Amino acid sequence: MLSPKKRRKLIRLIEKYQKGIATPEEVSFVEAYYKYFDPENASLPLLPSPEKQEQENRLFKDMQARIRQPPEEPPVVRLRKYTRVAAAVLLLIAGGAALRYMNKKKPPVATLPVAVKNDIAPGGNKAVLTLGNGSVVVLDSASSGLLAEQGGATVTKTGDGRLVYQKAVSDGTGVGGEPAYNTLSTPKGGQYRLQLPDGTKVWLNSASSIHYPVAFTGNRRQVDITGEAYFEVAQILSSDGRKKMPFVVRTDRHTEVEVLGTHFNIMAYTDESAVRTTLAEGSVKVTNLHHQVLLTPGQQAVLEASLSPIKVKEVDADKETAWISGFFQFDHTDLPTLMRQLQRWYDVEPVYPVKDNGRKFGGRISRSLPLLEMLRLLESNDIHFKIDGKKLIVQQ
Amino acid sequence: MSAEVVYTDKALLERLSRGDNNAYETIYRRYVYSLYVAAYRRLNDRQQAEDLVQDVFFRVWNKREEMAQVDNLSAYLHTAVRYEVLKLVTRRKAPLYFFEPFESMLMESDGPDSRLMAKELLGLVYKYADTLPEKRKQVFLLHITNRLSTREIAETLGISQKTVQNQLGTALNGFRSHVSPAIMLILASWM
Incomplete structure (x- = not known):
């Protein structure tokens, strides 16, 4: 088994290669490593030809559908990659003995003992946009197109659940005064994507918000968030053209994350015990009132209180950001944390015993499943639920 | 029934650029499987x-x-696949499979034999250097045996850094086709 440290070594080499800052030897190495996977005589077919033909036809058909109409169905673009993956197995594990349990999976329960009449649909692309002048636009799957023009920027809603800001064509420079601020908020059961005027991409999870100017001016870009968001920050130069312009994300829990251009996730729900910042790419500086840390990819900063030291731990960034790919990812997750996630996505009100026997959940499960199917996966592991209206009750 | 006309990539790209979906389909079917295989082998x-x-x-x-x-469509598409594969890797989305060969290379380059390998490697370096034109040979050896940067080599030889970079790139590419990735990794760790 390859250690994470060794993996990171290779990843760092490839990152240097991608950024064009690798030495000639490193470039040669990365290219040689990539080529290493090609067998010497490359004629070896992977699939017998009828299957190959079938695959080709199927893929081409998919592609035709895709180029004819921009994708509408997936909540986030990356979800598409996993839609054919069957709902992942969710394992209930006790006290962290995940591996033992994986080997003796129980057969799924055939009938569903959940007493309900109506299923609850999973969340989708829903949000509310508040413009600088205070007017409110409800964003759902309805019509797309230009929504507003304000402060030298246009905002457009795309068909696939995204909001895109662009500099207006007639944008006059040197305009005095403050740029307008907009706020995008998602309800429980909502999520939305946003492209800021600098090209930065933001994935906003459910029950979250982001407050941002419609145009970035001055020496730094700053946005405020509540809840959870994933950022792919674009690198841009400050207005004097000399320095890279930092991008700062503030939370209402006294945390600031400062970056130049990078990919990271920040989770700052007020009902969670800590603010967690997970770095997928690049580097970020996380600060609270008294402390600061620099993260490298694959690290997570954990802030439990605004004054206490910031803990840093190694995590699987892919797992921590599974939600942007349309998944719940549980990893030694306790029942309350699991229930809070269901609460935000299915807009249910969880009711569960205050004192739980310390059971932990692990696994990956699609967020596109209706609640009943989600519960069925959970129920195959000796936990029982009842849905009563909006209440999701864990039965003793 | 008309005979099937085989279009060149160039002609197809020309038609594609005008929005011809048939040209797109031909290109798609011509390359989809080889690109799939390239990605599959790595992932x-x-x-x-x-x-x-x-x-x-x-x-x-x-x-x-x-x-x-685009001049060389096949190269263009395979480069795009490489770009995407490496992007998956740095975004931590590639399966562990991709990292497996790296393990054995690290063992080769860190293992007890590494000093021996280093010696053999130098032998390989000199042998290869002898096949190069004089200027390129100088650049290559100064870089590897004296561990000079391209700037230092430029100063030493009184030529431009750009020239050094070009010469070195060509030399290393040639060297790469002689040796395994593990050797290139050792070389990278020397510099």
């Missing part, structure tokens, strides 16, 4: 490999107007 995951290839082709369609400028 060992059918779904990821298919998705990756679809993304590449989706971009080809979206950029169809610019595609007429």
Whole structure:
């Protein structure tokens, strides 16, 4: 088994290669490593030809559908990659003995003992946009197109659940005064994507918000968030053209994350015990009132209180950001944390015993499943639920 | 029944750039499998490999107007696949499979034999250097045996750094085709 440290070594080499800052030897190495996977005589077919033909036809058909109409169905673009993956197995594990349990999976329960009449649909692309002048636009799957023009920027809603800001064509420079601020908020059961005027991409999870100017001016870009968001920050130069312009994300829990251009996730729900910042790419500086840390990819900063030291731990960034790919990812997750996630996505009100026997959940499960199917996966592991209206009750 | 006309990539790209879906289909079917195989060999995951290839082709369609400028379509598409595979790796989305060969290379380059290998490697370096034109040989050896940067080599030889970079790049590429990736990794760790 390859250690994470060794993996990171290779990843760092490839990152240097991608950024064009690798030495000639490193470039040669990365290219040689990539080529290493090609067998010497490359004629070896992977699939017998009828299957190959079938695959080709199927893929081409998919592609035709895709180029004819921009994708509408997936909540986030990356979800598409996993839609054919069957709902992942969710394992209930006790006290962290995940591996033992994986080997003796129980057969799924055939009938569903959940007493309900109506299923609850999973969340989708829903949000509310508040413009600088205070007017409110409800964003759902309805019509797309230009929504507003304000402060030298246009905002457009795309068909696939995204909001895109662009500099207006007639944008006059040197305009005095403050740029307008907009706020995008998602309800429980909502999520939305946003492209800021600098090209930065933001994935906003459910029950979250982001407050941002419609145009970035001055020496730094700053946005405020509540809840959870994933950022792919674009690198841009400050207005004097000399320095890279930092991008700062503030939370209402006294945390600031400062970056130049990078990919990271920040989770700052007020009902969670800590603010967690997970770095997928690049580097970020996380600060609270008294402390600061620099993260490298694959690290997570954990802030439990605004004054206490910031803990840093190694995590699987892919797992921590599974939600942007349309998944719940549980990893030694306790029942309350699991229930809070269901609460935000299915807009249910969880009711569960205050004192739980310390059971932990692990696994990956699609967020596109209706609640009943989600519960069925959970129920195959000796936990029982009842849905009563909006209440999701864990039965003793 | 008319005879099947085989269009060159160039002709197809020309038609594609004008939005010809038939040209797109021909290109798609011509390359989809080899690109899929290239991705699959590195990811060992059918779904990821298919998705990756679809993304590449989706971009080809979206950029169809610019595609007429592409000279070597096969190289272009395989480079795009490489770019996407490496992107999956640095975004921590590639399966562990991709990292497996790295393990054995690290063992080769860190193991007890590494000093021996280093000695043998130098032998390989000199042997290869002898096949190079004089200037390129100088640059290559100064870089590897004296560990000089391209700037230092430029100063030493009184030539431009750009020239050094070009000469070194060519020399290393040639060297690479003689030796295994593990050797290149050792070389990278020396510098």
